[in-house]
Protein backbone atom coordinates (compact mmCIF):
# COMPACT_ATOMS: atom_id res chain seq x y z
CA UNK A 1 0.00 0.00 0.00
CA UNK A 2 2.86 2.33 0.89
CA UNK A 3 4.51 1.72 -2.52
CA UNK A 4 1.23 2.31 -4.40
CA UNK A 5 0.71 5.62 -2.58
CA UNK A 6 4.27 6.79 -3.22
CA UNK A 7 3.94 5.84 -6.93
CA UNK A 8 0.65 7.79 -7.11
CA UNK A 9 2.33 10.83 -5.49
CA UNK A 10 5.17 10.56 -8.02
CA UNK A 11 2.70 10.50 -10.92
CA UNK A 12 0.80 13.54 -9.57
CA UNK A 13 4.10 15.39 -9.03
CA UNK A 14 5.18 14.67 -12.62
CA UNK A 15 1.86 16.03 -13.87
CA UNK A 16 2.13 19.18 -11.73
CA UNK A 17 5.68 19.81 -13.01
CA UNK A 18 4.50 19.38 -16.58
CA UNK A 19 1.51 21.73 -16.18
CA UNK A 20 3.63 24.33 -14.36
CA UNK A 21 6.30 24.07 -17.07
CA UNK A 22 3.70 24.59 -19.78
CA UNK A 23 2.21 27.62 -17.94
CA UNK A 24 5.64 29.25 -17.44
CA UNK A 25 6.55 28.60 -21.08
CA UNK A 26 3.23 30.08 -22.23
CA UNK A 27 3.66 33.23 -20.09
CA UNK A 28 7.22 33.76 -21.39
CA UNK A 29 6.00 33.27 -24.94
CA UNK A 30 3.08 35.70 -24.43
CA UNK A 31 5.36 38.42 -23.08
CA UNK A 32 7.97 37.91 -25.82
CA UNK A 33 5.42 37.74 -28.66
CA UNK A 34 3.56 40.95 -27.66
CA UNK A 35 1.01 39.93 -30.23
CA UNK A 36 -2.40 38.46 -29.32
CA UNK A 37 -2.85 36.85 -32.76
CA UNK A 38 0.37 34.85 -32.59
CA UNK A 39 -0.44 33.86 -29.03
CA UNK A 40 -3.96 32.71 -30.05
CA UNK A 41 -2.47 30.72 -32.92
CA UNK A 42 -0.02 29.09 -30.50
CA UNK A 43 -2.81 28.09 -28.07
CA UNK A 44 -4.93 26.70 -30.95
CA UNK A 45 -1.94 24.68 -32.14
CA UNK A 46 -1.45 23.22 -28.65
CA UNK A 47 -5.16 22.34 -28.31
CA UNK A 48 -5.17 20.74 -31.80
CA UNK A 49 -2.08 18.73 -30.89
CA UNK A 50 -3.77 17.37 -27.74
CA UNK A 51 -7.06 16.56 -29.53
CA UNK A 52 -5.24 14.80 -32.37
CA UNK A 53 -2.94 12.96 -29.91
CA UNK A 54 -5.92 11.58 -27.97
CA UNK A 55 -7.60 10.59 -31.26
CA UNK A 56 -4.48 8.86 -32.64
CA UNK A 57 -4.13 6.92 -29.39
CA UNK A 58 -7.68 5.57 -29.83
CA UNK A 59 -7.05 4.18 -33.32
CA UNK A 60 -5.86 0.67 -34.24
CA UNK A 61 -4.02 -0.17 -37.46
CA UNK A 62 -2.94 -3.46 -38.96
CA UNK A 63 0.65 -4.00 -39.99
CA UNK A 64 1.37 -6.94 -42.32
CA UNK A 65 4.77 -8.41 -41.52
CA UNK A 66 5.91 -10.98 -44.08
CA UNK A 67 8.70 -13.36 -43.06
CA UNK A 68 10.17 -15.68 -45.70
CA UNK A 69 12.32 -18.67 -44.82
CA UNK A 70 13.04 -22.15 -46.17
CA UNK A 71 12.53 -23.38 -42.59
CA UNK A 72 8.83 -22.49 -42.58
CA UNK A 73 6.74 -25.68 -42.84
CA UNK A 74 3.90 -25.84 -45.38
CA UNK A 75 1.40 -26.15 -42.51
CA UNK A 76 2.09 -22.54 -41.47
CA UNK A 77 1.83 -20.83 -44.83
CA UNK A 78 -1.80 -19.87 -44.41
CA UNK A 79 -1.78 -19.65 -40.65
CA UNK A 80 -3.20 -16.47 -39.14
CA UNK A 81 -0.73 -15.24 -36.51
CA UNK A 82 -1.44 -12.02 -34.64
CA UNK A 83 1.18 -10.22 -32.54
CA UNK A 84 0.43 -7.27 -30.28
CA UNK A 85 2.02 -5.62 -27.23
CA UNK A 86 1.87 -2.85 -24.65
CA UNK A 87 -1.79 -2.52 -23.65
CA UNK A 88 -0.46 -0.49 -20.67
CA UNK A 89 -3.72 -0.12 -18.74
CA UNK A 90 -3.45 2.78 -16.28
CA UNK A 91 -5.23 5.63 -14.49
CA UNK A 92 -6.77 6.99 -17.65
CA UNK A 93 -7.92 3.58 -18.81
CA UNK A 94 -8.82 1.76 -15.61
CA UNK A 95 -12.54 2.47 -15.83
CA UNK A 96 -12.56 2.71 -19.59
CA UNK A 97 -13.01 -0.75 -21.01
CA UNK A 98 -13.79 0.55 -24.46
CA UNK A 99 -10.23 0.62 -25.73
CA UNK A 100 -9.34 -2.91 -24.69
CA UNK A 101 -12.73 -4.21 -25.86
CA UNK A 102 -12.00 -2.60 -29.22
CA UNK A 103 -8.60 -4.35 -29.32
CA UNK A 104 -10.16 -7.73 -28.49
CA UNK A 105 -12.93 -7.32 -31.11
CA UNK A 106 -10.36 -6.17 -33.69
CA UNK A 107 -8.23 -9.29 -33.13
CA UNK A 108 -11.17 -11.73 -32.99
CA UNK A 109 -12.45 -10.40 -36.35
CA UNK A 110 -9.15 -11.57 -37.89
CA UNK A 111 -9.99 -15.13 -36.70
CA UNK A 112 -6.41 -15.85 -35.59
CA UNK A 113 -4.96 -19.34 -35.20
CA UNK A 114 -2.20 -18.10 -32.90
CA UNK A 115 -2.03 -14.94 -30.77
CA UNK A 116 1.30 -13.65 -29.47
CA UNK A 117 1.49 -10.96 -26.80
CA UNK A 118 4.70 -9.02 -26.23
CA UNK A 119 4.15 -7.95 -22.60
CA UNK A 120 3.08 -4.90 -20.56
CA UNK A 121 -0.59 -5.60 -19.86
CA UNK A 122 -0.58 -2.73 -17.38
CA UNK A 123 1.23 0.46 -16.48
CA UNK A 124 0.57 0.13 -12.77
CA UNK A 125 -1.29 -2.47 -10.73
CA UNK A 126 -4.69 -0.73 -10.91
CA UNK A 127 -5.37 -1.92 -14.46
CA UNK A 128 -5.01 -5.67 -14.00
CA UNK A 129 -8.62 -6.74 -13.36
CA UNK A 130 -10.03 -4.68 -16.24
CA UNK A 131 -7.47 -6.01 -18.71
CA UNK A 132 -8.11 -9.64 -17.92
CA UNK A 133 -11.90 -9.37 -17.75
CA UNK A 134 -11.74 -8.20 -21.37
CA UNK A 135 -8.86 -10.36 -22.62
CA UNK A 136 -10.85 -13.43 -21.60
CA UNK A 137 -12.84 -12.97 -24.84
CA UNK A 138 -9.78 -13.46 -27.10
CA UNK A 139 -9.95 -16.61 -29.23
CA UNK A 140 -7.19 -18.48 -31.05
CA UNK A 141 -7.44 -22.09 -32.27
CA UNK A 142 -3.81 -22.97 -31.58
CA UNK A 143 -3.36 -20.92 -28.44
CA UNK A 144 -2.29 -17.59 -26.98
CA UNK A 145 1.36 -17.13 -25.95
CA UNK A 146 2.83 -14.32 -23.89
CA UNK A 147 5.91 -12.92 -22.22
CA UNK A 148 6.04 -10.51 -19.28
CA UNK A 149 6.89 -6.85 -19.78
CA UNK A 150 8.67 -4.67 -17.21
CA UNK A 151 5.36 -3.09 -16.08
CA UNK A 152 3.80 -6.51 -15.47
CA UNK A 153 6.16 -6.90 -12.52
CA UNK A 154 4.13 -4.22 -10.67
CA UNK A 155 1.38 -6.85 -10.28
CA UNK A 156 3.27 -10.03 -11.12
CA UNK A 157 1.35 -12.48 -8.90
CA UNK A 158 -2.10 -11.38 -9.99
CA UNK A 159 -1.16 -11.22 -13.67
CA UNK A 160 0.38 -14.69 -13.51
CA UNK A 161 -2.73 -16.17 -11.88
CA UNK A 162 -5.08 -14.46 -14.41
CA UNK A 163 -2.96 -15.71 -17.33
CA UNK A 164 -3.14 -19.24 -15.99
CA UNK A 165 -6.90 -19.00 -15.35
CA UNK A 166 -7.45 -17.93 -18.95
CA UNK A 167 -5.24 -20.67 -20.39
CA UNK A 168 -2.71 -18.20 -21.80
CA UNK A 169 0.69 -19.86 -22.21
CA UNK A 170 3.43 -18.00 -20.32
CA UNK A 171 6.82 -18.09 -21.99
CA UNK A 172 9.35 -17.15 -19.34
CA UNK A 173 12.69 -18.47 -20.58
CA UNK A 174 10.98 -21.43 -22.23
CA UNK A 175 9.31 -22.37 -25.50
CA UNK A 176 6.37 -24.19 -27.02
CA UNK A 177 6.21 -26.28 -30.16
CA UNK A 178 3.21 -25.59 -32.39
CA UNK A 179 2.38 -28.65 -34.45
CA UNK A 180 0.41 -29.16 -37.66
CA UNK A 181 0.10 -32.18 -39.94
CA UNK A 182 2.62 -30.43 -42.20
CA UNK A 183 5.38 -29.53 -39.77
CA UNK A 184 6.05 -27.59 -36.58
CA UNK A 185 7.47 -24.27 -35.48
CA UNK A 186 8.67 -23.02 -32.10
CA UNK A 187 7.47 -19.98 -30.17
CA UNK A 188 10.03 -19.05 -27.52
CA UNK A 189 9.86 -16.30 -24.92
CA UNK A 190 12.43 -14.59 -22.76
CA UNK A 191 11.89 -12.93 -19.38
CA UNK A 192 11.93 -9.14 -19.24
CA UNK A 193 15.33 -7.48 -19.59
CA UNK A 194 14.65 -4.68 -17.07
CA UNK A 195 12.74 -6.39 -14.27
CA UNK A 196 13.09 -10.14 -14.87
CA UNK A 197 15.93 -12.63 -15.31
CA UNK A 198 16.39 -13.36 -19.01
CA UNK A 199 18.00 -16.69 -19.89
CA UNK A 200 18.28 -17.10 -23.65
CA UNK A 201 19.81 -20.58 -23.51
CA UNK A 202 16.80 -21.89 -21.59
CA UNK A 203 14.39 -19.96 -23.82
CA UNK A 204 15.78 -21.48 -27.02
CA UNK A 205 16.51 -24.88 -25.50
CA UNK A 206 13.64 -26.60 -27.30
CA UNK A 207 13.97 -24.94 -30.69
CA UNK A 208 16.37 -27.39 -32.41
CA UNK A 209 16.44 -26.74 -36.16
CA UNK A 210 12.79 -25.63 -36.32
CA UNK A 211 11.66 -22.18 -37.46
CA UNK A 212 11.72 -20.12 -34.26
CA UNK A 213 9.89 -16.96 -33.25
CA UNK A 214 11.27 -15.31 -30.10
CA UNK A 215 9.09 -13.00 -28.00
CA UNK A 216 11.31 -10.47 -26.22
CA UNK A 217 9.55 -7.51 -24.60
CA UNK A 218 12.46 -5.08 -24.52
CA UNK A 219 14.40 -4.64 -27.80
CA UNK A 220 17.45 -3.35 -25.89
CA UNK A 221 18.18 -7.01 -25.13
CA UNK A 222 19.07 -7.44 -28.81
CA UNK A 223 22.28 -5.46 -28.15
CA UNK A 224 23.63 -8.06 -25.72
CA UNK A 225 22.02 -11.18 -27.20
CA UNK A 226 24.72 -13.75 -28.05
CA UNK A 227 25.33 -14.27 -31.79
CA UNK A 228 24.73 -17.99 -31.42
CA UNK A 229 21.24 -17.30 -30.05
CA UNK A 230 20.55 -14.81 -32.85
CA UNK A 231 21.45 -17.47 -35.42
CA UNK A 232 18.96 -19.89 -33.82
CA UNK A 233 16.16 -17.32 -33.93
CA UNK A 234 14.37 -16.57 -37.20
CA UNK A 235 12.42 -13.52 -36.06
CA UNK A 236 12.40 -11.65 -32.76
CA UNK A 237 9.21 -9.78 -31.83
CA UNK A 238 9.49 -6.87 -29.39
CA UNK A 239 7.51 -3.90 -28.09
CA UNK A 240 8.15 -1.61 -25.09
CA UNK A 241 9.15 1.57 -26.95
CA UNK A 242 5.60 2.52 -28.13
CA UNK A 243 7.04 3.84 -31.39
CA UNK A 244 8.33 6.75 -29.31
CA UNK A 245 4.68 7.62 -28.41
CA UNK A 246 5.21 11.33 -29.20
CA UNK A 247 7.17 11.85 -32.42
CA UNK A 248 7.82 14.60 -34.87
CA UNK A 249 8.90 13.06 -38.17
CA UNK A 250 11.11 10.49 -36.43
CA UNK A 251 12.33 12.81 -33.64
CA UNK A 252 11.17 11.15 -30.44
CA UNK A 253 12.56 12.58 -27.19
CA UNK A 254 10.94 10.04 -24.83
CA UNK A 255 11.92 6.59 -26.18
CA UNK A 256 12.36 4.25 -23.17
CA UNK A 257 15.60 2.75 -24.45
CA UNK A 258 19.30 3.04 -23.62
CA UNK A 259 19.96 3.37 -27.34
CA UNK A 260 17.82 6.39 -28.15
CA UNK A 261 15.72 5.91 -31.28
CA UNK A 262 17.65 2.88 -32.58
CA UNK A 263 14.89 0.49 -31.45
CA UNK A 264 11.99 2.94 -31.57
CA UNK A 265 9.98 1.12 -34.24
CA UNK A 266 10.08 -1.28 -37.17
CA UNK A 267 12.35 -3.99 -38.55
CA UNK A 268 16.06 -4.04 -37.75
CA UNK A 269 18.26 -6.60 -39.43
CA UNK A 270 21.78 -7.77 -38.73
CA UNK A 271 23.85 -10.42 -40.48
CA UNK A 272 22.43 -13.24 -38.37
CA UNK A 273 18.98 -12.11 -37.34
CA UNK A 274 16.07 -9.74 -37.50
CA UNK A 275 13.98 -8.01 -34.87
CA UNK A 276 10.61 -6.31 -35.36
CA UNK A 277 9.63 -3.68 -32.79
CA UNK A 278 5.92 -2.94 -32.77
CA UNK A 279 4.56 0.45 -31.78
CA UNK A 280 2.15 -1.42 -29.46
CA UNK A 281 -1.28 -0.18 -28.42
CA UNK A 282 -1.05 1.87 -25.24
CA UNK A 283 1.22 4.47 -23.74
CA UNK A 284 2.58 5.96 -20.55
CA UNK A 285 1.81 9.20 -18.60
CA UNK A 286 -0.80 10.56 -21.08
CA UNK A 287 -3.37 8.72 -23.21
CA UNK A 288 -1.87 10.37 -26.29
CA UNK A 289 0.20 9.44 -29.33
CA UNK A 290 1.62 11.52 -32.13
CA UNK A 291 3.04 9.96 -35.32
CA UNK A 292 3.27 6.63 -33.50
CA UNK A 293 0.07 4.88 -34.53
CA UNK A 294 -1.10 1.97 -32.35
CA UNK A 295 -0.83 -1.27 -34.29
CA UNK A 296 -1.62 -4.96 -34.36
CA UNK A 297 0.80 -7.08 -36.36
CA UNK A 298 -0.44 -9.67 -38.84
CA UNK A 299 2.52 -12.05 -39.10
CA UNK A 300 2.58 -13.78 -42.49
CA UNK A 301 4.94 -16.77 -42.82
CA UNK A 302 6.00 -17.77 -46.35
CA UNK A 303 8.13 -20.71 -47.38
CA UNK A 304 11.01 -19.63 -49.63
Ligand SMILES: [Fe+2]
Pocket residue numbers: 120149150151217239240241
Ligand atom coordinates in the same frame (compact mmCIF):
# COMPACT_ATOMS: atom_id res chain seq x y z
FE1 LIG B 1 7.74 -2.06 -21.32
